[in-house]
Amino acid sequence: MESKNISRREFLKKLGLGVAATSVVAAACSDKQKENAVEGDIPKGKMTYRMNPKTNEKVSLLGYGMMRLPIIQSENTKNAGSARDTDAPIDQEAVNRLVDYAIAHGVNYFDTSPAYCKGKSEHATGIALSRHKRNEFFIATKLSNFAPQTWSYNASVEMFNNSLKELQVDYIDYLLLHGVGMGEDGMQVLHGRYLDNGVLDFLLKQREKGIIRNLGFSYHGDVNVFDYLLSQHDKYHWDFVQIQMNYMDWAYAKQINARNTNAEYLYNELAKLDIPIVIMEPLLGGRLVKMPDAIVKQMKEREPEKSVASWAFRFLGSYDKVLTSLSGMTEMQHLQDNLRTHCPLKPLTEEEKDFLFSIAKQMVEKNNIPCNECQYCMPCPYGLDIPAIFTHYNKCINEGNISESMQDKNYWKARKAFLIGYDRKVPKLRQANMCTGCNECSPHCPQRIAIPVEMQKIDAYVEKIKQNLL
Amino acid sequence: MNKKLLRTTRVILASIFFVLITLLLLDFTGTLQRYIGFMAKIQFLPALMALNFAVIIVLILLTLIFGRIYCSVICPLGVFQDVISHIHSLKKKNRFTFKKEIKWLRYGVWVLFIVAMIIGINSFVALLAPYSSWGRIVQNLFQPLYIWINNFFAFLAERADSYAFYSKEVWIRSLSTFVISAVSFLVIGFLAWKSGRTYCNAVCPVGTTLSFFSRFAFFRIHIDENKCIKCDKCTKNCKANCINGKEHHVDYSRCVVCGNCQSVCPKNAITYSHINNKVKKNRDNVSEKANNVNESKRAFLFSSAIIGTTLAIAQEKKKTDGGLAVIEDKKTYKRSTEIVPAGAKSLKNLQNKCTGCQLCVSKCPNDVLRPSSDLLHLMQPVMSFEKGACRPECTACSSVCPAGAITPVTAEEKTSIQTGVAKWVKQNCVVVSNDHNCGNCARHCPSGAIIMVPYIKPDVRNNNGETEIKNSTEALNKQEVRQLMIPTVNESRCIGCGMCEYVCPSRPFSAIYVEGMAVHKNI
Numbered sequence: 001m002e003s004k005n006i007s008r009r010e011f012l013k014k015l016g017l018g019v020a021a022t023s024v025v026a027a028a029c030s031d032k033q034k035e036n037a038v039e040g041d042i043p044k045g046k047m048t049y050r051m052n053p054k055t056n057e058k059v060s061l062l063g064y065g066m067m068r069l070p071i072i073q074s075e076n077t078k079n080a081g082s083a084r085d086t087d088a089p090i091d092q093e094a095v096n097r098l099v100d101y102a103i104a105h106g107v108n109y110f111d112t113s114p115a116y117c118k119g120k121s122e123h124a125t126g127i128a129l130s131r132h133k134r135n136e137f138f139i140a141t142k143l144s145n146f147a148p149q150t151w152s153y154n155a156s157v158e159m160f161n162n163s164l165k166e167l168q169v170d171y172i173d174y175l176l177l178h179g180v181g182m183g184e185d186g187m188q189v190l191h192g193r194y195l196d197n198g199v200l201d202f203l204l205k206q207r208e209k210g211i212i213r214n215l216g217f218s219y220h221g222d223v224n225v226f227d228y229l230l231s232q233h234d235k236y237h238w239d240f241v242q243i244q245m246n247y248m249d250w251a252y253a254k255q256i257n258a259r260n261t262n263a264e265y266l267y268n269e270l271a272k273l274d275i276p277i278v279i280m281e282p283l284l285g286g287r288l289v290k291m292p293d294a295i296v297k298q299m300k301e302r303e304p305e306k307s308v309a310s311w312a313f314r315f316l317g318s319y320d321k322v323l324t325s326l327s328g329m330t331e332m333q334h335l336q337d338n339l340r341t342h343c344p345l346k347p348l349t350e351e352e353k354d355f356l357f358s359i360a361k362q363m364v365e366k367n368n369i370p371c372n373e374c375q376y377c378m379p380c381p382y383g384l385d386i387p388a389i390f391t392h393y394n395k396c397i398n399e400g401n402i403s404e405s406m407q408d409k410n411y412w413k414a415r416k417a418f419l420i421g422y423d424r425k426v427p428k429l430r431q432a433n434m435c436t437g438c439n440e441c442s443p444h445c446p447q448r449i450a451i452p453v454e455m456q457k458i459d460a461y462v463e464k465i466k467q468n469l470l
Numbered sequence: 471m472n473k474k475l476l477r478t479t480r481v482i483l484a485s486i487f488f489v490l491i492t493l494l495l496l497d498f499t500g501t502l503q504r505y506i507g508f509m510a511k512i513q514f515l516p517a518l519m520a521l522n523f524a525v526i527i528v529l530i531l532l533t534l535i536f537g538r539i540y541c542s543v544i545c546p547l548g549v550f551q552d553v554i555s556h557i558h559s560l561k562k563k564n565r566f567t568f569k570k571e572i573k574w575l576r577y578g579v580w581v582l583f584i585v586a587m588i589i590g591i592n593s594f595v596a597l598l599a600p601y602s603s604w605g606r607i608v609q610n611l612f613q614p615l616y617i618w619i620n621n622f623f624a625f626l627a628e629r630a631d632s633y634a635f636y637s638k639e640v641w642i643r644s645l646s647t648f649v650i651s652a653v654s655f656l657v658i659g660f661l662a663w664k665s666g667r668t669y670c671n672a673v674c675p676v677g678t679t680l681s682f683f684s685r686f687a688f689f690r691i692h693i694d695e696n697k698c699i700k701c702d703k704c705t706k707n708c709k710a711n712c713i714n715g716k717e718h719h720v721d722y723s724r725c726v727v728c729g730n731c732q733s734v735c736p737k738n739a740i741t742y743s744h745i746n747n748k749v750k751k752n753r754d755n756v757s758e759k760a761n762n763v764n765e766s767k768r769a770f771l772f773s774s775a776i777i778g779t780t781l782a783i784a785q786e787k788k789k790t791d792g793g794l795a796v797i798e799d800k801k802t803y804k805r806s807t808e809i810v811p812a813g814a815k816s817l818k819n820l821q822n823k824c825t826g827c828q829l830c831v832s833k834c835p836n837d838v839l840r841p842s843s844d845l846l847h848l849m850q851p852v853m854s855f856e857k858g859a860c861r862p863e864c865t866a867c868s869s870v871c872p873a874g875a876i877t878p879v880t881a882e883e884k885t886s887i888q889t890g891v892a893k894w895v896k897q898n899c900v901v902v903s904n905d906h907n908c909g910n911c912a913r914h915c916p917s918g919a920i921i922m923v924p925y926i927k928p929d930v931r932n933n934n935g936e937t938e939i940k941n942s943t944e945a946l947n948k949q950e951v952r953q954l955m956i957p958t959v960n961e962s963r964c965i966g967c968g969m970c971e972y973v974c975p976s977r978p979f980s981a982i983y984v985e986g987m988a989v990h991k992n993i
Contacts (some may be wrong), residue, residue, distance in 0.1 A: 087793065118792055375792035380974045383797035420636040424628055428858075429797050436900060436908040436975045456913065463914075467863045 005191065029201025042336060046343035047106025050323050052276055055213065059138065061317055063109035063278065064102050067116045067374075070094040081118035083124075088378070090117060092125045093174040099128035103136055105339045109324045111140040111278075112167070113178060114159055122166035122290050130168045139167055140174035140278070143203065145182070145193050148384045156199045160206070172209060174278075175203060177217035178241055179291035180229065190229075203414040204236065214239035218280065219467045220446035221277045223261040226269075233273055239325060241270055242278040245448070246288060247279075247315045247356040258356050259448035267319060276323035279316050280396035283327065283349050285372025291383055292366060292398040295359055296384045310333075310341040315356055317345040368394045369454055370447045375452060386441060386451060393458050394424045402461070406470050415465045422462070432459040476742050477729030488549040493929075495608040496616045498638055500833055500866050510829055510872035512544060513601040514676045519556035519823035520874030522711030533680050537687040537727040541670055541677055547600040548670055548677075548726065550607075551662035560665050561723050564706035566665070568714040571721060573671045581636065587687035593848035594975050596826030600674050603654050605827030608848065610651035613832055614640045642839030643831060647849050661889050666709025671724040681723035687909050691725055693718040693734065704740060740827045744804040800856035801978040808842065809853040809966055809986035811860065811881040812887040813868035815990040824850040824875035831868035836860065838968065839867060850875075853889075855984065859891075862916045885917065888991040890966025890984040892919070898981035901925060911957050911970035911982050919963035920970060920982075922955040957982060962993060 049058035068082035070091045082092045099110070112125045122141060129137055141163045143156055150159060164170065177200070183189035194200045206212040212372070216238050219226050229238070245263035247287040270277050272396035283289055289309050299308055316325045326431075329335040371390035380386055380432050401421075408414070424430065435455035442451045463470045481766045491509045494502050503750070511515065517525035527539055529852035559565060579598070588593040596602055611800035617638050670677040687980065693704070695718050695910050705715040708731055732740040742769070759930035807817065814820040826849030830986030832838045839851045843920045851867070853860060865884060879887065892911075900908050912920040932962045961984075966984045 121731045307778055377795045379795040383795040385794060420633045423636060424624075430794065433914060434910070434975065436906075436910050438900075438904070438906045438908065459913075465505050466861065 003033060038359065042105055043343055044337045045107055047339075048317065048342055048345040049106075050276070050320075052214070052240075052323060053274065056175050057138070059109050059324050060107045060342070060375075061322070061324055061345055062107055062313070062338050063111055063325040064107055065280070065328035066097070066110060066112040066121045068328035068330045069117050069121060069124055070098070082328075085119060087118065088211070092124055092127060095124050096128045097130065098329065098332065099125075100131075100180065100334060101332070102329075102339075103132055105343065107339075108136065109140065109174075109326075111326050113142040114163060114166075115142075115144040122163055126167040126169070127213060130397060134169065138173035140170060140176065141167065141172055143194075144176035144178040145180070145189070146381040148192070151193050151197065151199075151460070153197045153199060153202070153260050154195070157202060160203075162221040164211075174214045174216065174240060175206075175212045176215075177203075179220050179446065180217050181219050181221035181223070181225040182446065184446070185223075186225040190225050198400070200236070205375050216240040216242060216275075216278070218242035218278075219257060219266070220244065221448060223265075226261070226266065230273060233275070236325050238273075238275055240276040240278055242280055242326075243267070243270070244281040245277070245279045245316060246282050246284055246312055247285055247353075248288065248360045248363060250315075250360070251357060252360050256315065256395055261315055267321065271321045275321075277319075277321050278323050279325040281308055281374075282316055282325045283312050285374055286367065287372060287394070288372075290395065290398065291359075291363070295362060298355075298359065302352075305318055307341075309337060309338050311359075311389075313338060313341045314346060314348050315353065317342070318347040319355065366397055368397055369449060372447060376444040376446060381438065381440050382434055382436055383428050383430055384432070384434055384455070386455075388430070389428045389458060390449075392422055394420070403465065403470055406468060407436075415468075418465060419462070432456070432462065435459065473735065473738055473740075474729075474733045476727070477733040478885070480727070480729050481537070482551045483543045484552065487543055488546050488553075492604075492608055492612070495605050495827075495829060495832055496613050498613065498617065498832060498835070498943050500835065503833070503866075503870055507870060509777065510601070510827070512891070513827075513872055514540065514545075514680070515599045515601065515825050517875075518829070519825060520872065522874070526919050529680075530683055530907035532823070533683040533685060535688045536924045537682050537690060537722065537725060538677070538684045540680055540729050541726040542728050544677070545600050546604040547658065547674075548667070550604060551667060552709070552728070553671060554659050554662035556668045559707075559709075564703065565986040566706050566708050566711055568705050569665075569711040571724065575672045576678055579673050580678040589593065590822065590848060591846060592821050592824070593826075593846055596824065596849045597654075598673065598675050599825035599827070600670075600676050602827035602849075603658070605829055605832075606647060606651040607655045608879065609740040609828035610642075610648045610657060618898075623896075628919065639837065641857075644843050644849075646839035646843045648827075649827075652848065664713065667724070667726060668711070670726065672708055673714070684725065687722065689742055690722055691720050691727070692743060693742065693786050694718070694739045699737055699739075701736060703736065703895075707731055708732045720784075726771045728921045730825065752948075753852045795912050798977040800980065802854050802856060803983045804977065805984070805986055807986035807988050808844070808847075808892075808918050809890045809968070809984055810851070810866045811839065812884045812965075813852060813865070813871075813876040814889075814990065815877065816986070820875045821847050821850055822875075823873045824871075825873050826850050829870045829871070829872065830876060833866040833870050835864060835866060853968065853986075855971040855980075857972075859914075859969040859972040860967045861969075885965065886993050888938060888965050888987060888993050890968075891961050892966045892970050892982050892984050894959060895981050895983065896955055898976045898979055899956060900975050900981065901954050905954070907955055908975060909955060909957065909971045909973060914969045914973045915964075916965050916967060916969060919960045919965070920957045921960055923958050925954040925956040927954070942977045965993070 025212070029058065045321060048061040049086060050061055051057075052059055071083045072086040072091045074088060100288070110125060112121045114122055116122070117124070129139065143159060144150070149155070160175075163172065177194050180186070180190050180194070203212060203215055206424070207215045213447055215236070217229060219229075229236070243266045245262060245267060249260070249263040251262055253262045283379050288311075289307075291308055296308055299306075299311055311328075313325055316322050327338050329338060333402070369390045371387055371394070373387040373391060375387060393402075396414075396418050399417070401417045402415050403411045405411070432455045436454055437452040437456070439452055442449065445451060487509065490506045494509055497503070511520070511522065512525050512529070514526070514529055516522075529544075533540060536800065542552070543549070569779060583595065583598055584591075604906070608681050620635060620639050621637040624637035627633065627635045658669050668874075671681075684890055693713075693715070697802040698715070698718060700716055702715040705713045709728065710721075710724045713719070713731055714721075727742070727784075730744065731744060784903050810817055810820045826841065828841065828849070828851075828919060830851050831841060838858050838860050841849045842852045863881050864883060865879055865881055868879045871877070896902055900906070909922050912922050968984050969979045970982045971984055974982050
């Protein structure tokens with residue numbers, strides 16, 4: 001214990017102007033300062049950067065994910081959080097505002113894809129970034145991977161050229177093969193999508209020409225595909241790899257879902273090859289923010305003034321091969337909170353890491369459905385709102401509103417909260433009882449959730465509490 | 471005796487009855503039923519339909535003793551007219567005159583009403599039933615407002631993370647019934663505005679029936695000729711137009727004992743008391759036995775419903791992520807026999823007894839019940855499953871029905887009452903058309919009546935593309951490993967709850983739907 005404390009102190013000394021120090025300064029300031037909001041301004045020029053060993057460029061540890069862009073709110077967008085949930089137009093002014101603010105505070109990595117926000121993300125990102133100097137930001141986009149119709153060589157080249165056009169740039173800083181390892185047979189999809197049709201060769205050529213400055217892939221699912229691509233490192237020279245990593249996936253990926261691979265393994269394999277790592281799903285799509293009350297309490301006991309999300313980013317920042325952690329920040333508050341965490345980032349002590357692993361263990365034991373609301377499963381052909389159903393169910397687990405039996409003390413209260421909340425969050429015709437089990441969804445799920453199975457479980461539970469047969 | 475006592479008592483009682491019974495009709499949560507559900511059951515026509523003789527006898531005795539206080543206090547449509555009429559009277563005092571009874575209309579309608587009851591023109595009976603008219607007006611015109619206000623509270627509650635209110639969809643269940651309600655609201659309201667109780671005394675069959683007794687009421691309004699100064703104030707304030715002040719004559723068949731005349735008389739010449747009076751013997755009472763009705767059944771074919779059915783399922787190719795597929799509204803099958811709730815016993819029982827008050831419709835939490843649009847049975851409830859199924863735990867309609875059209879059943883009894891039988895429509899089934907397994911109907915069947923069996927495709931081809939099916943076993947063996955399963959219905963276990971029809975993914979027409987049973991069966 002003693003030695004750990006010292007190391008922490010030493011660390012603070014090193015950083016000098018760390019967050020804690022900032023707050024000390026703030027506390028010592030005059031009454032005028034006290035009038036300001038508790039957290040005060042976010043310091044400029046304090047962003048923590050990581051070096052890309054190939055290009056020697058400094059990449060901000062906080063990266064901006066352009067997957068959950070804000071929309072113009074209207075009557076019809078009641079339940080929609082961002083542009084990925086709805087057809088409502090993207091609020092370009094808000095995007096510009098967010099991007100300007102992020103760049104002003106040192107964020108320089110922006111990650112998008114032709115698929116995001118129903119295909120509208122690249123365009124909006126292009127508009128926002130075109131207002132800045134080209135050397136102020138790095139753009140990451142992907143050769144996306146959904147319907148086999150888009151797999152042909154020509155369609156892929158067209159997709160790539162379209163990205164350049166939408167983003168209003170003549171080169172891409174970071175280009176990824178999108179979601180390798182997904183699908184029923186990950187290897188087969190990899191071959192069909194990128195290898196056999198010469199698409200990867202095309203991309204390698206673009207890299208030689210300098211139109212792609214860094215080439216990598218984002219990985220979900222089948223670990224054989226990951227291992228295979230790394231085994232070909234000598235041939236392809238991956239400049240970076242994007243993986244899903246957070247304190248849940250570090251050691252409990254298998255517990256959440258048997259087909260996932262622990263981030264610990266992925267990270268270490270990449271570290272061995274000295275490949276920079278880009279992190280996706282740092283908050284598991286918000287699940288590491290919307291935590292059960294008891295867990296939030298444990299975090300707040302340690303860091304009363306820090307957000308729940310800050311723990312997740314500090315965890316990632318504690319690993320030095322991490323180039324940047326992508327966060328899809330829809331609202332200014334998200335951005336500001338994340339900037340506070342990263343300007344500069346205070347790494348975790350070993351003891352704090354252990355604390356987060358204990359949190360992860362508690363989460364696994366809660367039996368949440370590991371849905372990140374990434375919307376890859378959507379649209380369901382039968383109109384279900386799959387992520388909304390899972391989110392409601394997880395919320396009820398977290399709030400203790402899933403009953404074991406009618407004898408439970410709070411059964412009637414929990415029943416009401418579940419059923420009324422269910423109708424509020426999910427329209428009747430989009431609820432779990434409408435699932436046909438066609439399984440169109442599961443192959444798209446990066447978390448490999450057996451969606452129809454979970455749907456039928458939830459539905460069975462709903463039927464039981466409706467009929468009071470629990 | 472205070473000359474305003476009668477009027478004040480009447481106003482207070484009427485207000486209580488009117489407000490509570492309207493609340494009962496508005497309430498969609500079913501909570502008020504337990505406390506004030508009786509208020510619907512003491513209404514004259516529903517009680518008559520339910521063969522609730524105790525209520526009928528009490529109501530007749532009440533009329534024989536006090537006159538038509540039923541019309542003034544218990545009947546919500548009567549009170550509604552008083553409210554409208556009163557508002558007009560506030561602006562324009564002393565606006566009534568004595569009018570002669572419109573006999574041809576009053577007794578003509580009454581005779582037609584009795585005939586309609588006997589030969590089973592149930593929609594005509596329901597149309598004239600006064601309490602039911604009010605029920606329809608409330609359910610169709612006021613409940614939407616009530617629900618919108620509730621939904622506003624639910625919206626606030628949602629913001630506050632409270633579950634005190636939940637929102638409910640507002641929809642027009644039957645256009646014809648909605649129009650009838652709106653028209654009767656306007657017509658009856660207009661008549662009340664113009665001339666008070668005209669509707670009650672010229673049209674309403676319950677008013678006419680009670681008038682046969684009120685003529686002989688023990689307590690009646692009397693004008694003391696010695697005190698009367700013939701100022702005619704009583705006449706001018708009689709909303710029933712039944713006082714001829716000049717001649718000291720009151721038409722007791724139309725008097726609803728409101729007490730307005732008494733309260734305005736400057737000389738206290740009007741008393742509400744028992745005085746032996748020579749009253750002309752009136753016609754004999756007419757018995758109103760519930761008559762058995764024969765009526766022909768509709769014989770619609772549902773085939774028209776199937777024609778043109780398409781599966782509007784968005785088999786959209788994924789190019790981007792996110793978004794929701796459009797869900798087409800379900801359409802109603804034309805059922806050859808309508809489905810009526812467990813407790814109705816039979817279609818005929820419901821149709822003969824229901825007065826179309828919409829109390830059950832306003833209470834149905836699953837949006838299953840709606841008024842029929844069939845001409846003979848307009849306004850009477852039937853079930854359909856586009857918006858929900860008749861859920862096994864719910865017995866709301868059976869517990870509210872005041873007319874005995876839907877008799878009380880428990881949730882346990884309901885599980886064994888067969889109200890209809892599900893039928894599978896092959897060409898609509900997603901297993902057949904979309905080539906993947908579903909089984910949602912079987913998963914949700916509360917009585918386990920749906921059995922999934924292997925589907926043998928009509929075209930099981932060999933490697934050369936030739937079709938070769940010799941027998942079903944061979945066909946099964948030829949098919950892919952992933953065996954397609956289709957639903958079949960075990961007719962002896964199906965209760966017709968419509969769960970399968972509701973959850974069926976096929977739209978707009980479900981691939982499994984319920985045909986009603988004319989006579990319910992215990993299984």
